Amino acid sequence: MAATSAHQIEVEGRRIRVTNVDKVLYPATGTTKGEVIAYYQHIARWFVPHARRRPATRKRWPNGVGTDEATGSSFFEKNLQTRSTPDWVATAVIEHGGGPNTYPLIDDAATLTWLGQLAALELHVPQWRFDEDLRPQNPDRLVLDLDPGPGSTVPQLVELAHLLREVLQGIGFESVPVTSGSKGIHLYAGLDGSMTSDDAAELAREIARQLEKLRPDLVVSDMTKTLREGKILLDWSQNNGSKTTIAPYSLRGRTHPTVAAPREWDEIDEDLRQLDFADVLRRLETGADPLAKLLPDQGTDAPPDAGPDRLRKYRSMRDAARTPEPVPEAPPSKGAGNSFVIQEHHARRLHYDFRLEHDGVLVSWAVPKGPPTSGTDNHLAVQTEDHPLEYGTFEGTIPKGEYGGGEVSIWDHGTYELEKWRDGKEVIATLRGAPDGGLGGVPRRYALIATKLGGDEKNWLIHLMDPEPEDTPAEPSPDVDPDALRRLPDVEPMLATLATEDDIRGEGWRHEIKWDGYRAIAKVAGGAHRLTSRNGLDLTAKYPELGELTRLLEGHDVVLDGEVVVLDEGGVPRFELLQRHGSTPGKAHLMVFDLLHLDGESLLRVPYEERRERLASLLGEGGRHVHVPEGLGEDAEAALAISRELGMEGVVAKRDTGVYQPGKRAKTWLKVKHVRTQDVIIVGWSPGQNSRAPLGSLLMAVNADGGLTYVGKVGSGFSDEELRASREVLSGIERKTPPVADVPAKDARGAHWVEPYLVAEVSYTEWTDSGRLRHPVWRGWRTDADPEDVAREQ
Numbered sequence: 023m024a025a026t027s028a029h030q031i032e033v034e035g036r037r038i039r040v041t042n043v044d045k046v047l048y049p050a051t052g053t054t055k056g057e058v059i060a061y062y063q064h065i066a067r068w069f070v071p072h073a074r075r076r077p078a079t080r081k082r083w084p085n086g087v088g089t090d091e092a093t094g095s096s097f098f099e100k101n102l103q104t105r106s107t108p109d110w111v112a113t114a115v116i117e118h119g120g121g122p123n124t125y126p127l128i129d130d131a132a133t134l135t136w137l138g139q140l141a142a143l144e145l146h147v148p149q150w151r152f153d154e155d156l157r158p159q160n161p162d163r164l165v166l167d168l169d170p171g172p173g174s175t176v177p178q179l180v181e182l183a184h185l186l187r188e189v190l191q192g193i194g195f196e197s198v199p200v201t202s203g204s205k206g207i208h209l210y211a212g213l214d215g216s217m218t219s220d221d222a223a224e225l226a227r228e229i230a231r232q233l234e235k236l237r238p239d240l241v242v243s244d245m246t247k248t249l250r251e252g253k254i255l256l257d258w259s260q261n262n263g264s265k266t267t268i269a270p271y272s273l274r275g276r277t278h279p280t281v282a283a284p285r286e287w288d289e290i291d292e293d294l295r296q297l298d299f300a301d302v303l304r305r306l307e308t309g310a311d312p313l314a315k316l317l318p319d320q321g322t323d324a325p326p327d328a329g330p331d332r333l334r335k336y337r338s339m340r341d342a343a344r345t346p347e348p349v350p351e352a353p354p355s356k357g358a359g360n361s362f363v364i365q366e367h368h369a370r371r372l373h374y375d376f377r378l379e380h381d382g383v384l385v386s387w388a389v390p391k392g393p394p395t396s397g398t399d400n401h402l403a404v405q406t407e408d409h410p411l412e413y414g415t416f417e418g419t420i421p422k423g424e425y426g427g428g429e430v431s432i433w434d435h436g437t438y439e440l441e442k443w444r445d446g447k448e449v450i451a452t453l454r455g456a457p458d459g460g461l462g463g464v465p466r467r468y469a470l471i472a473t474k475l476g477g478d479e480k481n482w483l484i485h486l487m488d489p490e491p492e493d494t495p496a497e498p499s500p501d502v503d504p505d506a507l508r509r510l511p512d513v514e515p516m517l518a519t520l521a522t523e524d525d526i527r528g529e530g531w532r533h534e535i536k537w538d539g540y541r542a543i544a545k546v547a548g549g550a551h552r553l554t555s556r557n558g559l560d561l562t563a564k565y566p567e568l569g570e571l572t573r574l575l576e577g578h579d580v581v582l583d584g585e586v587v588v589l590d591e592g593g594v595p596r597f598e599l600l601q602r603h604g605s606t607p608g609k610a611h612l613m614v615f616d617l618l619h620l621d622g623e624s625l626l627r628v629p630y631e632e633r634r635e636r637l638a639s640l641l642g643e644g645g646r647h648v649h650v651p652e653g654l655g656e657d658a659e660a661a662l663a664i665s666r667e668l669g670m671e672g673v674v675a676k677r678d679t680g681v682y683q684p685g686k687r688a689k690t691w692l693k694v695k696h697v698r699t700q701d702v703i704i705v706g707w708s709p710g711q712n713s714r715a716p717l718g719s720l721l722m723a724v725n726a727d728g729g730l731t732y733v734g735k736v737g738s739g740f741s742d743e744e745l746r747a748s749r750e751v752l753s754g755i756e757r758k759t760p761p762v763a764d765v766p767a768k769d770a771r772g773a774h775w776v777e778p779y780l781v782a783e784v785s786y787t788e789w790t791d792s793g794r795l796r797h798p799v800w801r802g803w804r805t806d807a808d809p810e811d812v813a814r815e816q
Contacts, residue, residue, distance in 0.1 A: 033063055036110055036132035040139045047086040047141060050277045051298075055141060058273065061299045062138035066131030068311050069271040073134075075151035077114055077125030079266050080142035087143070087275045096275055099142070102126055108136065114156045127152065128269075143273045146266035150219060158263075160215045161222050163316060164195065165267050166229070167257035168207040171242065171250030176294055182233075182240055182254045183207050183290055189229060191742040193710060198313050199289075201296050203274035203282045206254075208267065210284075212316035219263030226258035270313055273299060284313035288371040304423065332383045335407040339425045347420060348412035354382035362453055363414040363435040364393060364460060369428035376403060376484065378438060378451065383408040385449075387470065387482060392433075394486045395462065396564070396603075399747070403470060403484040434459030446479070447472050450487070462566035465489060506548025510581055513618050513626075514685035515541050515556045518674050520815045521692035526658045526675035532631065533654040533661035536672035536693055537613050538595045539587035540806045544612065546571050547579040553586070553612075555806035561586065565603070565610040570645045578640070581619035583682075584612050594669045597783070597801050612648045614641060618682060630690075631678040665696065672696050699785050700724070700795060701804055701812045702733060705761050706775045707752055716749035721773060722784070722795070723762045725813045730762040733793065733814075735769055736784050739800030752776050781807040789814070 030037050043056030062069070080099045087096075101123040102113060112127040128134050128145065137145065149161040166186060170179055183199055186209055190197045195211035202208050213222060230243035233256060242253045260267045268274065268282045283297040283305075297305075331353035342349035359379040367375050367388075374392040377384035387403040394401050414435065420427045434455040441450040449470040455461040467487040472479070526533065541556045551571045553561040562568075565586060587595035588603050588610055595613075603610055617637040618625055625633050634653070641650045654661035654673065661673050672695035680690035702722035710718035719737030723730040740748070755777045760770065762778075784798040793814075 031059075031063075031135075033132040033135045034130060036108070036130075038108075038132060038136050038139060045086070047083060047143065048277070048279050049086060049088055051279060053279045053299075055138075057299075058141070058143065058279070059135060059138040061273065061279075061303070063131060063135045064303060065271050065299075065306075066134045068306055068314075069134055069269070070128060070130060071317055072270045072313060073128040073145070073147055075127055075129065075153070076147035076269075077116060077152070078128050078137070078269070079125070079146040080137060080140070081144035081146065081275060082140060082142045083275050084141045086141075087277065100125065111136065114152050116158075143275045145269045145272040147269045148219075148263065148266050149213075149222065149261055150263060160213075160217060161219050161261065161263075162213050162215055162318065164211045164213055164222050164226060165260050166209045166226055167202070167255075167260055167267070168209065169255040169257055170205055171253050171255055173252040174250075174254055178240055178254055179207060180290055180294065182237075182256070183209065185233065185237070185240075186229070186256075187287065188741075189233065192740070192745070196315065198284055198316060199287060200270055200282055200284045200313065201294065202268060203272075203280035203296055204276065205296070207290070207294075208282070210270075210313065210316060212318070219261060223258065223261040223263075226261045230256040230258040271302065284311060286312050286370050332381070332408045333410055336409055339407065341424070345420055345424050346418045347416060348410050350410050350412065354410065356382045357411075359411070360437050360440065361411075361414055361435070362438045362451075362455075364433045364455075365416070366431050366433040366460075367426065367428060368430075369420075369426050374433060375406075375430075377409060377414065378449065379411060379414070380443065382411065384411060384413055387484070389484060393461070393466070393468065393484060395466070397486045397488065400483045400485050403482040405472075405480045405482055434461045441467075452489070464566060506579065507545050507550055507552050510545045510547055510579060511619060511624070513543055513581055513583075515543055515583055516683050516685070516691060517556075517687040518691035518693040519687050519689055521675070521694055523658065523662060523694055526673065526692050526694055528658075529656070530677055530679065531656065531658065531675040531692075532634070532678050533656070533658060534615055534674045534676065535613075535651055535654065535665055535668075535670050536674045536695065537585035537587050538597045538671040539585045539600050539613075542584055542586050542612065542806075543618075544568075544571060544582040544584060544614070545580070546575040546582070549576070557806055557808040557811075559806060561806075565612075567609050567647045568612050570647050571612070574641060574645050574648055579619070579621050580617070580640070582614050582637075583616035583618055584614040586610050586612055592669070595671075600802075609647060614644070614648065614650050616682065626682040626684065628681070629678065630676050630680045630682075633682070662694070670696070671699075697785050698787070699783055699801065700733075700798075700815060701781055701783055701807055702736075702795075703730065703778045703809045703812050704752070704776060704780045704782055705730065705732070705778050706765075706773045707749070708735065708737075708769075708773050710745075716745040717752075720748070720782070720800075721765065721769060722782075722798070723778065725810065730778060731793065732762050732764045732766075732769075734795045734798060736782075736795075736798040736800050738798075739784075744800070744802075751780070755779055778809055781805075781809055781812055 030039050040059055043054060045055045046052055047055050047058055081096055082099055083096045085095060102125060111133050112129045113124050114127055115122050115124050126133060149163050149165055151159050151162060153159050168179060168182055187197050190211050197209050197211045200208040200210060234241045234243045240253060241256050242249050243256050259265060270282055270284055272282050274280045279299045280296045281299050281302045283302050333350065333354055337349055340347060340349050361379040363377050365375040367373050374389045376387045376389050376393060386406045386409050388406050389401055389403045391401045417431050419429055436453060436455040438451040438453045443449050452465050452467040453461060454465050457463040467489050469485045469487050471483050473481055473483050542553045542561055545552045549572055551569060553565065553568060555561055588599040590596045590599060614637065617633050617640065638650055644650050654664055665673050672693060675692045677690040702724060704720050705723045706721035707717045708719045719735040721735055722733050724733055757775050757777055760775045781804040783801040783804050784795065785801055786795040787797045790796050
């Protein structure tokens with residue numbers, strides 16, 4: 023395509039006359055018109071599905087982009103010059119105030135390539151499509167344009183993108199980010215066609231206004247330039263039926279040939295640079311289109327090949343010379359093996375590959391949140407291409423730029439017992455993994471169910487089922503004495519009193535980290551262990567990894583006090599991660615801070631300082647999941663500073679001479695929190711504003727003056743999954759009347775009341791004079807707490 027003379031190329035059977043293919047359209051990079059035509063020809067398979075049946079406005083640069091009028095002039099073109107338009111280009115007419123305009127419809131690769139020949143670098147389309155009779159339809163997508171103002175920063179742009187994602191999830195919309203090819207981000211969400219363009223524009227406008235009220239330091243919804251300094255303009259207006267937005271995968275008429283490029287969400291944090299056309303083509307040849315999930319009739323990949331060679335698709339996606347993955351040349355042979363492997367895959371985003379041997383291949387699903395280890399959770403499982411059996415032992419690094427590039431390690435492996443297999447519909451199997459594997463070394467019975475969520479056949483759900491009778495644990499080994507635990511005393515945990523920083527200063531105090539987790543009393547005896555929450559719940563099965571206690575304390579009969587936590591990547595305990603334990607692969611840890619009973623001796627009346635010394639002597643450095651954290655010393659200022667620097671919840675100060683007082687909230691243990699939190703009793707819920715939102719907010723109360731008193735509503739801090747799960751739980755305990763008498767009429771309007779059985783934790787800024795929590799934010803359910811113990815912390 024280097025010749026300067028006119029010639030013809032063939033695209034999908036259409037002959038297209040191209041001219042001046044060596045003309046430079048992007049002087050800064052030397053990109054020619056021929057390269058632009060080639061880009062549009064190659065990108066068509068991804069471009070066209072998003073642009074099909076949409077009227078296209080073109081922005082043309084016949085002389086190329088540049089800084090002066092002679093070389094960089096451009097013009098918008100709406101009305102098509104029909105005399106020079108090939109008769110195979112689909113068109114549609116729109117009546118404007120100045121008369122009818124004819125627009126091309128980019129329904130095929132040939133039309134897109136022809137527009138490249140016209141130097142139509144930018145292609146703009148509305149959010150609605152024509153139907154087959156060329157009648158305008160309601161919009162099938164919503165778009166929000168995040169446009170950085172002068173003096174704003176990339177972190178601000180990223181923060182707003184994620185904030186918008188949460189808002190859209192909260193009202194039932196999945197969103198996909200698109201780096202605009204200029205300087206901002208477009209956020210797309212799919213619509214079901216029930217909204218008019220005016221409805222969609224009003225929804226987007228309301229989102230922008232509410233975020234502007236919530237974060238006036240970050241968001242502006244007004245176009246006025248003087249208001250945009252240091253902020254991000256959240257432009258909602260492109261949802262108007264007469265407005266257009268740069269089409270996904272369109273080039274931009276900038277200095278470099280950048281593209282409006284759909285991205286994965288994790289990329290927004292890692293790499294916010296604008297991609298050029300070469301970047302985009304490389305990505306799509308080795309991966310999926312992130313925006314395809316919003317298309318009504320297709321997903322990111324076709325279903326796995328069911329033909330004779332079930333590895334044909336797998337091979338087509340990999341080059342054996344460039345990846346260490348096994349790439350067998352021959353089709354697989356059918357077999358009756360029953361192996362499984364679950365691989366932790368740090369690709370563009372972390373996920374877990376769940377693979378079951380079946381008919382000579384590993385039938386595979388990508389599980390973003392990992393296999394659930396709690397029966398209360400359903401996780402998305404996206405079926406991918408079948409993999410060869412050799413993949414069951416693969417660990418290593420897939421090179422960057424290759425399909426699935428990133429680190430792969432085996433999370434668990436073993437064999438499974440098949441209960442049911444209906445191709446494309448349902449699989450039930452009991453997995454028996456490695457003793458130290460991610461499934462906890464116990465049998466796990468999973469059901470995989472094809473749901474076709476969003477109309478996509480790849481979308482399944484994976485659910486942990488109750489074990490079959492034959493899957494119940496075997497009789498204890500002779501080394502385990504099941505009666506030994508019952509001989510140990512039951513001890514209620516001692517509780518700390520909320521205090522100020524001044525209260526914990528002075529001599530005689532020893533300071534510790536305040537852990538952000540579930541309080542637990544641990545008993546160990548006779549080769550067995552049991553974990554019990556502060557309200558008597560048995561936590562043993564929930565945290566199988568803490569069975570490490572039996573090894574560390576072999577030969578001893580012990581009662582310990584501690585906190586169960588889940589740590590983030592920085593080693594900081596996060597209550598929200600603990601809430602999702604079992605639905606994510608993160609492991610639990612037990613932070614042990616007191617020794618209450620040892621080999622027949624009660625230590626409850628022994629001074630705290632001595633109990634700590636004996637604890638350290640007993641457990642030493644602990645193990646992989648059981649720890650004895652070092653104290654923070656006698657200096658309150660240093661302890662507070664260290665806990666803040668580490669990002670911890672706060673500090674607990676304990677009198678070095680204090681005895682252990684079971685079940686009491688004593689003044690010899692004082693807690694100081696850096697973040698204000700409050701346990702609350704959930705007494706009702708309010709529906710979301712959008713009919714697809716499971717719920718909008720939860721109504722809260724605490725015990726006061728012999729009864730319940732209302733303390734407000736919490737509606738932020740939830741994930742979409744938490745909203746659905748909470749709605750499911752609350753539906754089982756609904757009642758007709760409110761369990762609390764002082765709910766204001768505006769909060770009670772439309773509320774669904776529930777029995778006051780459940781406790782949750784929220785953070786907040788302060789208590790109002792009327793006894794309400796100001797700015798409460800959801801932290802999670804407190805299954806370890808009793809409603810009768812919930813009172814306002816002073």
